[in-house]
Amino acid sequence: MRKWQHNVKKWFVNHSEMPVDVVMDLPRITIIGQLHIYIENHKGVLSFSNEELRLAMKQGQLLVKGSGFVLKNILPEEILLEGVIKNVLFIDE
Amino acid sequence: MKNNWNNAIYGHVKASIHGQLTEPFINLCVKRNIAIWDIKRRNKTTIVCSLYIKDISKIKPLLKQTDCKIRFIDKKGFPFFMRRLLNRTGIIIGLMCAILIITFLSNVVWRIDVKGADPRLETKIRQLLKQQHLKVGAINFVVPSTEVIETNLSAKLPKVTWIGVSKDGTTYHIDVVQKKLPKKQKETGPRNLVAAKKAIIHRLFVEKGQPMVQDDQFVKKGQLLVSGIIGNENDPKFISSKGQVFGETWYQTTTKVPLNTTYETFSGQEYTKHYLKMNKWKCLIWGFFNSSYKHEKKDSVEKQIHFLFWDLPLSYVKETHRQVHQSNRVLSPQQALDEGEKAAQRRLKSKLPSKSEIVKSTIESKKVEKGILYLRHRFVVYENIAVPKTFNSKKERVKLKKKAKKEKQNQQ
Structure with a gap:
């Protein structure tokens, strides 16, 4: 059933002008140089330190690595991280 | 996104949160719609973050849930600023005083400009304004409105055609248009014109009266030039004689001209x-x-x-x-002579009445002493020598009658 739903969504995205992140509830990540990273559609902070931010996603996790991290702002759906960003990793479970 | 103004106006605190479950604490805050920002990790068990004051009471149960402890580091924003300010009464008192002084000073008349009035009228206007409490240093509440001042002033000053009073902040402008009346000529009684000094008559301009001298006649000081008695001896008329009598007069001057x-x-x-x-x-x-x-x-x-x-x-x-x-x-002899003459003429002209002219100048003597040239000039000048002299018409009439009687007796 779920797979079928997923397939419908994929078809819908391909055959309409709707953005993928809205339809399929995927994270939208905006990176400005190495300075900022702006993540929408996250599902909570798993761990946070000066060198690492681990976020829960709908599927799997997102890992951001770098140094001097400051969580500038955090809202239910969005997060703004400041610092020097080096890696952005998607971790599948 | 939090903007800085919001942060400045609402009070917020910087706090450190200590515990094992700091990340769940952040997630809980987000879920409960509690604004939390500028999160930094200090060590494994501590994070530093910023929170609004209004949210602090809401945080307490979350802290219990996640077994964290909070410690406030810094207080920022307007409410804290006010509290700190209130602790310094000196500043408050100074501020109040400054505001009071400024309001007081801006309600004081600083200047009164009077335009278009001659000095005499201006002092009068200023006096009248003083009576209406409008003077420099007066407080605005005491001063009547500009319309009232305007009507009062124009009522009290008949010589003024129009007067306008306007207020410009702390300055009052008073614009005046003065009436211009032609000068009345003074009525003069019967009078003669006599010579002011000895001279040779050069020209006579007689408007009224009977000339008693001729051109090229030598006159002494006080001699009658134009008589105010006209008509025949039996029926004399007395008028105010008027005219100019130009006579040739002489002046001697000495001038010093330093050569160096x-x-x-x-x-x-x-x-x-x-x-x-x-x-x-x-x-x-x-x-x-x-x-x-x-x-x-x-x-x-x-x-x-x-x-x-x-x-x-x-x-x-x-x-x-x-x-x-x-x-x-250093002046050459010729230059010195010229200078001396010019200076002498200038000095003489300043003493003479306006229509006079210097006709001739001669050097009488010159000598140089200790670097100074001494010059003696003689000037011939044409100038008005007529001076009015009033007389009593009754006495003159009596005199004339006596004279007529004597002549009759002589004839007999």
Whole structure:
């Protein structure tokens, strides 16, 4: 059933002008140089330190690595991280 | 996104949160819609973050849930600023005083400009304004409205065609248009014209009266020139004689002309020094590094310092030092003679009445003594020598009758 739903969504995205992140509830990540990273559609902070931010996603996790991290702002759906960003990793479970 | 203004207006705190479950604490905050920002990790168990004051009470149960402890580090924003300000009463008092003084000063009349009035009328206007409490230093509440002042002034000043009073902040402008009446000629009683000094008559311009002298006639001081008695002896009429009598007069002058003169010219270079003066003590407050010139002239302007209405014993002195060039001038004999004559003529002309003219000038003697040329001039001048002299018409009538009687007796 779920797979079928997923397939419908994929078809819908391909055959309409709707953005993928809205339809399929995927994270939208905006990176400005190495300075900022702006993540929408996250599902909570798993761990946070000066060198690492681990976020829960709908599927799997997102890992951001770098140094001097400051969580500038955090809202239910969005997060703004400041610092020097080096890696952005998607971790599948 | 939090903007900085929001942060400045609402009070917020910087807090450190200590515990094992700091990330769940953040997630809980987000879920409960509690604004949390500027999160930094200090060590494994501690994070630092910013929170609004209004949310602090909401945080308490979350802290319990996640077994964290909070410690406030810094308080920022307007409410805290106000609280800190209130603790410093001095600042508050100063602020209040400043506001009071400014409001007071902006309600005081600082200047009254009177435009278009001659000095006499201006002082009168100022007096009238004083009666209506409008003077420099008066408080605006006491001063009547401009319309009232306008009507009062125009009622009391008949010589004025129009008067306009306007207020511009702390300044009152009074524009005046004065009536211009032609000068009335003075009625003069019967009078003669007599000679002011001895002279030879050159020309006569008689408007009224009977001329008693002719051209080229020598007259003495006080001699009758134009008579105010006209008509025949039996029926005399007395009028105010009027006219001009130009006579040839003579003047002698002596002039000194130094052959060597030193004179000073300003070079245009100058510097200023500013002092504060108290009684006799002068303290330099500006212009320390100005070097003085070899030859200079000093101008000083002193201004008293006022505080509100009182004169302080302090005054401000501004000294302007101007550089002076000294130069020498040597006159040749001819130049000296010319200079001397010019100077003599100038001096003579300033003494003579306006329509006079110098006809001839001759040098009587000249000698040089100790570098100074002494000149003696003789000038021939045409000038108005007529001076009015009033007479009593009744007495004159009696005199004339007596004279007529005598002549009759002589004839008999």
